[in-house]
Amino acid sequence: xxxxxxxxAQELPAEAVEEAKARAATLLLAFRxxxxxxxxxxxxxxxxxxxxxxxTTLLTWIAAEAVRKAxxxxxxxxxxxxxxxxxxxxxxxxxxxxxxxNAAQLIEAVADGRVAEVRGLVAAxxxxxxxxxGLLQGxxxxxxxxxxxxxxxxxxxxxxxxxxxxxxxxxxxxx
Numbered sequence: 468x469x470x471x472x473x474x475x476a477q478e479l480p481a482e483a484v485e486e487a488k489a490r491a492a493t494l495l496l497a498f499r500x501x502x503x504x505x506x507x508x509x510x511x512x513x514x515x516x517x518x519x520x521x522x523t524t525l526l527t528w529i530a531a532e533a534v535r536k537a538x539x540x541x542x543x544x545x546x547x548x549x550x551x552x553x554x555x556x557x558x559x560x561x562x563x564x565x566x567x568x569n570a571a572q573l574i575e576a577v578a579d580g581r582v583a584e585v586r587g588l589v590a591a592x593x594x595x596x597x598x599x600x601g602l603l604q605g606x607x608x609x610x611x612x613x614x615x616x617x618x619x620x621x622x623x624x625x626x627x628x629x630x631x632x633x634x635x636x637x638x639x640x641x642x
Contacts, residue, residue, distance in 0.1 A: 534546065
């Protein structure tokens, strides 16, 4: 697979290779986390721009590197053959597992400051879209219980922490 990477590097400028790697990573993350919307959006962009070949090459290279690092050479080939035999007929969909997303347990772990449990829950959830959706639903249910003015303080603090400091005075003023 190193040969494929060298050929790709010779065909494309280094900047284009880095961009393709970033797009491949975006596609893999969406697939890994069951985010069908992000996966489809990135795929649509690739098809529109006719960049499928470059990104497919990079995805193959990433997969080959992962197999090479995880398995001894003779075992890696067996793993790949087994995967090829049980490949789904329609591979355009990402795996979604709504049942494994335990938002209530996540909220309790966050509230109690159990960092290891939070990390474990996120790592064990195949589809973080549903987990974060459940968390968002939980937060929305809690919002009416906040004392007046608390929401503005919280959002102002979040803006300050995440770079939106220009809006902090307005949020504190209740605008």
